[in-house]
Amino acid sequence: MSNQTANTGSAATEERFSKETYMWWYENMLHMRRFEEMSGRVYGQQKISGFCHLYIGQEACAAGAVSALKKGDKYITAYRDHAHPIALGSDPKRIMAELYGKATGLSKGKGGSMHIFDVENGFYGGHGIVGGQIPLGVGLAFAEQYKGTDNLCIAYMGDGAARQGAVHEAFNMAMTMKLPIIFVIENNGYAMGTSVQRTSNVIELYKLGESYDMPSHPVDGMSVEEVHIACEEAAEHIRAGKGPVLLEFRTYRYKGHSMSDPAKYRTKEEVESYKQKDPVQQVKATILEKGYATEEELKEMDNRIKESVKECVKFAEESPLPDPKEIFTDVYAQEDYPFVRE
């Protein structure tokens, strides 16, 4: 595995991937982008409530992993969680319905934006406590090892979470037990509004893994090819029984931490400089250059996606709210649990 942030868009890299892979990436990443643009829009219209953290700019981090890993692998992430399930094949209508808090949502309206789950498609949420999903990811990986499967877990966290105590306990335990897990730090530069430079002396986040002797690599998170290659190589290492790998995806979010963050802690120039490396545009450029599709065909695809996202909103808006009686379901597996009622 490369120890350096790879040179994106090189001819050699592009040759590794087929037309189908490029088209899959483009369609999925564009789908994430349009879905999140719509999420932001309906949030602005106060049609959805609560917290809402958009993935715009980070699409390659999810798409490159899904294309590299295999069926049965387990995904877990924090609250910036609308995009992974799209790439994993979840019904986007049910993701949108979850944002709306509707009974048809993936989590029946009980989770909302931060707690999307789709276990059938390998997506284990959707967690709201910074770094809290990482010990759970280690548990998912432990179960795979215990059951003797060939599957692994990929556990995502942000750069802020990389400083959380339980994350380091998780690194240590996973390495000691050689658990099948890829730890991903999606380093978008800011823990809410606090830059990486202000949270620790160690700003090369992949180096955090080295203190556990964990193979740890920085990856250009704006390049879906590089994300795919890094995940593929990590998975090969892990499936050979050699234990976890830490990947630092260097990425960027175009929007604020959440919808309530005006992101005044960074300059317009900084945001623009990252947009020059936009992950969706990079894939588009390669597709056009290789002649995998025409500008017109891609435009049609975009229109199709936009329409489907509108359908998601329609579905969510027309879906019923959960019945108030539902507050007493899904709390316990025991069906007749005696809740304290006044």
Add this chain to the structure above:
Amino acid sequence: MNGIRPIIEFMTFNFSLVAIDQIINSAAKLKSMSGGQVDVPIVFRGATGNAGQLAAQHSQNFENWYANTPGLKVVVPSNPKDAKGLLKSSIRDNDPVIFMESELMYGDKGEVPESEYLIPIGTANVVKEGTDITLCSFGKMMKVAIQAAEEMAKEGINVEVIDLRTVRPIDWATIITSVKKTNRLVVLEEAWPLASISSEIAFHVSKNAFDYLDAPVTRVVSEDVPVAYAKSLLEATVPNVEKTVKAIKEVLYR
């Protein structure tokens, strides 16, 4: 949530605070947040309460902390036979269970059937029937409760003793039935007073059996302070037979 059934041992529940985020924010919430997509059949077991002169950080009771959280079940056995039957039920349960033991009971001996048996979670046990007053407790404090009842018997007072066994859920029916019979209630627990299991029981009984009470519900709990090391300070802080007898007499207006 990934198809296995782990049993986590905390050396003591004092150390569970380091993992309380995983218990409260993850184990207790996953089923609900996922709209029922995952079950969390996990047991967290270990010792609770003071175990001699171990000072402030190793002498705490968190039964009420965990019992406050929907999504968890909290089991606190008081003797070897119950411990086996309740632990088996806890392990087989499909919800997360907090199973609280005591270092001071690990050396206890008692009859334990070799055969397979289960004691259901959420059922209290009337360990001694009585007519004059109900004394309700759980876990290690049950020894104190039984001794206090024996002391009272010497004075001709017939105490009904209830072992809750489980503090989430609480077997309200057994408590209420007993109070309707004895008309008086003392709750004994090792935790601090504010928002404890005894507070909850007192509230529940006052709401649901008020007309049956001949005296205010009272309780014996630890003093509202960190547990100090010195023997004299420890004894002054935690419940004992003497304090329990005093509370029983108070409720009987003796």
